[in-house]
Amino acid sequence: MKKVAILVSGGGSNMLTLCDSMVADHPARPVLVLSNDPNAKGLERATARGLTAAAVDHRQFGKDRAAFEAELVKLLDAAEPDIICLAGFMRVLTASFVERYAGRMLNIHPSLLPKYKGLNTHARALEAGDAEAGCSVHIVTPELDDGPILGQARVQVAPDETAETLAAKVLIQEHRLYPAVLRRFAKGDNTPVELT
Numbered sequence: 001m002k003k004v005a006i007l008v009s010g011g012g013s014n015m016l017t018l019c020d021s022m023v024a025d026h027p028a029r030p031v032l033v034l035s036n037d038p039n040a041k042g043l044e045r046a047t048a049r050g051l052t053a054a055a056v057d058h059r060q061f062g063k064d065r066a067a068f069e070a071e072l073v074k075l076l077d078a079a080e081p082d083i084i085c086l087a088g089f090m091r092v093l094t095a096s097f098v099e100r101y102a103g104r105m106l107n108i109h110p111s112l113l114p115k116y117k118g119l120n121t122h123a124r125a126l127e128a129g130d131a132e133a134g135c136s137v138h139i140v141t142p143e144l145d146d147g148p149i150l151g152q153a154r155v156q157v158a159p160d161e162t163a164e165t166l167a168a169k170v171l172i173q174e175h176r177l178y179p180a181v182l183r184r185f186a187k188g189d190n191t192p193v194e195l196t
């Protein structure tokens with residue numbers, strides 16, 4: 001059975017759908033939910049589900065990313081995860097952290113990568129007049145929102161779409177895509193998942 005740690009910064013809806021998927025014949029189980037924000041709603045929701053949850057408050061480390069990440073590493077390595085899922089984790093990770101978990105850290109990003117790396121993805125898709133938008137799950141590499149794509153899901157952009165309505169539509173697809181990719185990845189299969 002593969003062990004999965006999930007990193008969150010906010011509401012944790014992707015974390016919950018991942019945890020809900022890891023039951024029965026699923027090849028993995030959640031072992032730890034970790035956040036950079038002690039007040040993240042996702043931590044509360046994880047604890048309420050009986051999951052082990054912890055926080056390392058990045059604000060206590062100022063600009064010292066290495067010191068922040070050293071604390072993350074302590075907690076992560078104690079849980080011995082085979083796979084780490086970033087699920088709305090909003091801190092940029094250093095190359096040395098990423099390399100420590102090379103090939104076993106996944107991220108979900110709310111755009112059809114390689115388009116719109118970084119923030120405000122939905123507003124940027126609308127600004128560009130894109131007819132479709134979506135989300136991607138990829139293996140994390142030191143370059144931000146880069147790395148081999150393990151799956152994408154697409155939505156059509158409606159004529160009256162706003163960044164908020166688009167975010168809500170894409171989030172529904174994120175909740176389908178991430179569990180589908182994780183199930184495949186945990187079995188050692190990196191064939192991209194394509195959802196429509």
Ligand code: GAR
Nearest residue numbers: 010011012013014087088108109110
């Ligand atoms: C999701 O839309 C996720 O794709 C995005 O943050 C949201 C978290 O929601 N992630 C990023 O923008 C990462 N750069 P959640 O906390 O409800 O899962």
